[in-house]
Amino acid sequence: MCGVFGISNHPEAANLTYLGLHALQHRGQESAGVVTSDGGTLHAVRKMGLVADVFSADLLRSLRGRVAIGHVRYSTAGGSLPKNIQPLTAEYRHGAVALAHNGNLVNAENLRDELEADGAIFSSNSDTEVILQLMARCSEPSLVGRLAWALAQVQGAYSLVLTAEDKLIAARDPHGFRPLILGRLRQSPETYVIASETCAFDLIEAEVIRDVEPGEILTIDEQGLHSERLREAPRRFCVFEHVYFARPDSVLDSQSVYELRVRMGEVLAREAPADADIVIPVPDSGVVAALGFARGAQIPFEMGLIRNHYVGRTFIEPKDSIRHFGVKLKLNPLPGILEGKRVVVVDDSIVRGTTSRKIVKMIRGAGAREVHLRISSPPVIRPCFYGIDTPTRSELIANSHSPDEIARYLTADSVAYLSPAGLAEAVREGPTRAFCHACFTGEYPIAFNPPTSRRQLRLVEL
Ligand code: AMP
Numbered sequence: 001m002c003g004v005f006g007i008s009n010h011p012e013a014a015n016l017t018y019l020g021l022h023a024l025q026h027r028g029q030e031s032a033g034v035v036t037s038d039g040g041t042l043h044a045v046r047k048m049g050l051v052a053d054v055f056s057a058d059l060l061r062s063l064r065g066r067v068a069i070g071h072v073r074y075s076t077a078g079g080s081l082p083k084n085i086q087p088l089t090a091e092y093r094h095g096a097v098a099l100a101h102n103g104n105l106v107n108a109e110n111l112r113d114e115l116e117a118d119g120a121i122f123s124s125n126s127d128t129e130v131i132l133q134l135m136a137r138c139s140e141p142s143l144v145g146r147l148a149w150a151l152a153q154v155q156g157a158y159s160l161v162l163t164a165e166d167k168l169i170a171a172r173d174p175h176g177f178r179p180l181i182l183g184r185l186r187q188s189p190e191t192y193v194i195a196s197e198t199c200a201f202d203l204i205e206a207e208v209i210r211d212v213e214p215g216e217i218l219t220i221d222e223q224g225l226h227s228e229r230l231r232e233a234p235r236r237f238c239v240f241e242h243v244y245f246a247r248p249d250s251v252l253d254s255q256s257v258y259e260l261r262v263r264m265g266e267v268l269a270r271e272a273p274a275d276a277d278i279v280i281p282v283p284d285s286g287v288v289a290a291l292g293f294a295r296g297a298q299i300p301f302e303m304g305l306i307r308n309h310y311v312g313r314t315f316i317e318p319k320d321s322i323r324h325f326g327v328k329l330k331l332n333p334l335p336g337i338l339e340g341k342r343v344v345v346v347d348d349s350i351v352r353g354t355t356s357r358k359i360v361k362m363i364r365g366a367g368a369r370e371v372h373l374r375i376s377s378p379p380v381i382r383p384c385f386y387g388i389d390t391p392t393r394s395e396l397i398a399n400s401h402s403p404d405e406i407a408r409y410l411t412a413d414s415v416a417y418l419s420p421a422g423l424a425e426a427v428r429e430g431p432t433r434a435f436c437h438a439c440f441t442g443e444y445p446i447a448f449n450p451p452t453s454r455r456q457l458r459l460v461e462l
Contacts, residue, residue: 001074001245001389002086002102003027006161006194007067008168008220010185014063016204017070020193021051023200026247027102028074031085035098037163038065042096046085067168069161071100074389078126087161088128092136094143097164101128102196103157103178103387106448111153130154143167144219144228151217151230155446157238157386159212161194168220170194174233175445176214177386177436179241179252183208192220197250208251236436236445240388242427243377244348248288255428258288263426264376264418265292265346272416273297274344274372278337280304282347282359289376290346299344304337304363327358339367346374350406350415351390353397357410364411373410375417378440379403385448390439 003024007013017034032054033046043063047054051072071086078084087100105111108127115133116122122129134150143164151158157177162169172180181198183206185191193206201208212218215230237253238245248258268289279299281290284307294301311330343363350356360371379398383390393399397406398417407415418426420440429435438444 001028001387002100003072003196003200004100004102004159004161004180004194005070005196005200006100006163006168006170007069008192009066009222010188010191011066013066013068014060016193017068018051018055018060019204020195020200021070021072023203023247024072024196025051027196027245028072030075030080031073031082032071033073033085033087033100034060034063034068034070035087035089035100035163036063036065037067037098037166039166040095041065042089042098042163044087044089044098046087048080048082048085067163067166069098069100069163069168078124081125083124084126086126086128088124088126088132090132090136092132094146095164097132097135097143097162099128099132099160099162101131101158101160102180103159103173104385105130105154105158106156106385106446107154108156127156128160131158131160144169144217144226147171148217148228148230155448159196166221168192168194169217170212170220171217171230172212172214174215174231175236175436176211177236177238177445179237179246179250180212181208181252182210182212182218192225194218197246197252199247199250202249211253234445235434238384238386238388239423239427239429239435239437240349240377240384240439243423244285245388253433260427261288261348261376262292262295264423265289265294266296267422267426268346268374268376268416268418269293269296271419271422272374274342274374274414274416276342276344276370276372278302278304278341279344279346280337280363282345282356283307283331285349286345286347286376289348293344293346293374293376297344302337304334304343304345304366304368305331305359306334307331327355327362331359331362333362333366335366338363340369341367342370342372343368344372344374345412346376348375349377349380350375350397351380352395353406353409360410360412370413371411373407373412373415375415377418377423378420378437379417380439382439382442382444384439385444386436386438386446388439
């Protein structure tokens with residue numbers, strides 16, 4: 001769960017990256033970083049915190065160069081620690097290199113064991129560093145050759161941007177789990193941009209050229225754009241990007257996220273209707289699907305919960321104590337809307353059930369007569385190993401409980417989920433548009449052995 005951004009050939013590379021990262025902030029709020037390249041030298045600013053807090057005008061001015069990459073992070077592998085902030089940088093015999101990664105490598109621990117046995121010293125405990133360590137061991141003369149050699153050995157999900165030698169490189173794993181899009185600035189078409197989501201392009205007035213293809217390495221330099229292929233593999237774009245993670249104003253995988261979410265709500269209304277007076281969303285994650293549900297069911301849409309936008313996503317806080325407290329901090333019910341009503345509440349997913357339980361109780365506390373929870377995706381029954389942060393299998397409430405049991409736990413009158421077939425219909429799944437839905441089915445596109453060693457955190461920087 002991270003966002004990446006890259007830009008080539010622009011005098012305001014750092015400022016445009018800073019803006020792009022603002023648009024990608026929903027993909028990670030733990031830390032942010034920008035690295036620029038001014039030919040021979042890389043300049044880096046990386047800190048814990050939100051984009052707006054990490055950068056000052058002075059820092060942005062000191063980020064010199066016409067090429068930049070940026071990253072916002074929410075940790076899935078490696079702790080939420082300063083040493084893991086991206087873009088990662090390294091100096092090796094070919095010069096300096098910076099790398100920003102969205103996704104999760106499933107064989108990173110095993111590769112790291114081998115590299116350490118061979119004498120490598122790691123400076124982070126992020127899976128991404130394995131790619132840099134492999135590049136340093138490669139005898140290929142070209143930068144792209146070294147990257148391709150490293151990527152041939154890693155397995156899992158990666159959408160990455162890299163800068164070195166005044167080049168901007170973007171690469172996407174052969175399954176294409178995580179999004180990565182190529183665009184160009186409308187005002188200066190010779191400036192290429194790369195981003196996790198198109199909402200970053202809208203902000204800086206860039207237009208979409210196309211997705212970086214699964215298994216593609218794109219190099220952008222003074223000679224223009226060159227494309228090379230890694231190996232072929234079946235496409236498996238993450239369906240959870242469409243369900244929850246991406247911003248609804250993005251176009252991913254050639255589809256409007258907003259439109260697909262409306263369809264999820266419409267199909268859900270058909271599959272799991274409820275006798276109710278109003279439909280309300282859990283803001284913001286359930287808003288667009290709730291619109292679709294209300295439209296499909298022909299029940300009035302209301303905002304029964306008001307969100308305080310100045311508090312981060314509650315689930316995203318790593319500590320349990322803060323998460324529990326966070327629900328009240330974030331959402332306030334409107335008794336004037338809810339009192340005496342039979343309410344359909346729409347959200348995109350239930351993970352542990354902790355937040356949903358508090359929300360249902362909050363809505364009842366505001367006077368709702370009935371609460372029917374409708375979820376615009378199938379039950380999450382397995383953890384993700386490809387870059388979405390989910391708890392372990394035993395913590396996933398739907399892994400061990402039926403919808404009726406979940407309804408009792410949440411104190412809801414009913415709970416119903418979108419079916420797997422309903423989700424496939426909503427996202428227009430077909431033979432040429434296949435998704436990864438391992439979190440809903442347990443069918444993991446990449447088989448992998450659990451890591452041989454569970455690495456202990458050995459250095460904590462305060
Ligand atoms: P809970 O009831 O505690 O399972 O929380 C459900 C809420 O978590 C829903 O509003 C989802 O939008 C949200 N959610 C689902 N997956 C994630 C995730 N990977 N990271 C953060 N929030 C999530």
